[in-house]
Amino acid sequence: MLGLPDGITACLFDLDGVLTDTASVHAAAWKDTFDEYLERRSQREAEPFRPFDRHDDYDDHVDGKPRADGVRDFLASRGITLPEGDPADPPGAETIHGLGNRKNERLQARIRRDGVTVFDGSRRYLEAVRAAGLRTAVVSSSANTAEVLQVTGLAPLLDARVDGVVAAEQHLAGKPAPDTFLEGARRLGVQPPAAAVFEDALAGVAAGRSGGFGAVIGVDRVGQHDALAEHGATRVVGDLAELLLS
Ligand SMILES: O=P(O)(O)OC[C@H]1O[C@@H](O)[C@H](O)[C@@H](O)[C@@H]1O
Incomplete structure (x- = not known):
């Protein structure tokens, strides 16, 4: 129902271009x-x-x-x-x-x-993931993440946040290094193979691949399906709602 491999218990979502129409x-x-x-x-x-x-x-x-x-x-x-x-x-x-x-x-x-628009399919997917009992985190390079989550009302749907502010405080290397996603998994209490990464950026899917995550879902809203797959996506969708069909 969530389009993810067996054994995934947590989801790590990029923000801009994945959850919100801000890329x-x-x-x-x-x-x-x-x-x-x-x-x-x-x-x-x-x-x-x-x-x-x-x-x-x-x-x-x-x-x-x-x-x-x-x-x-x-x-x-x-x-x-x-x-x-x-x-x-x-x-x-x-x-x-x-x-x-x-x-x-x-x-x-x-x-x-x-203002900021939330992708309808992303909100529905987040709600479905949580209803299924999976843990959720946002992992974004943006230092504006907290404000965007607040104005969109998405904050209550996410159990943890690793963003540009947290990364700077903790000296975490940015994407394409996997460090911010690894910190997201750590904060949710799961090992990388039990977590799925959702990303629209080439640097982001590369981070997902090098971190050894259980799935890397590339979200293609601008016609870069092949490039996302080449950089590390294990599956590419046009919208997260597609995952609810499989
Ligand atoms: O300048 P901010 O808000 O800290 O964001 C940093 C980067 O955050 C990423 O999420 C965006 O994809 C980039 O476009 C952006 O440059």
């Missing part, structure tokens, strides 16, 4: 931030301006990773290295954290302006 909101905030920076830089260096691609650049370098890693990895793909700076850098400062803070300002403005 596109992150991608839009990243695009605004990177394009503003790349345009300024191209004028200064007299180089052509090549905008951030909210599909390819986002999926390959940013999606699913902690904020600063996304800035660093995307800029590296363009041959750009910036100083790390400090988490308290002003938004827009020409540092990794400065650009990350600018993106966060934009993301929060969008969330507060437009």
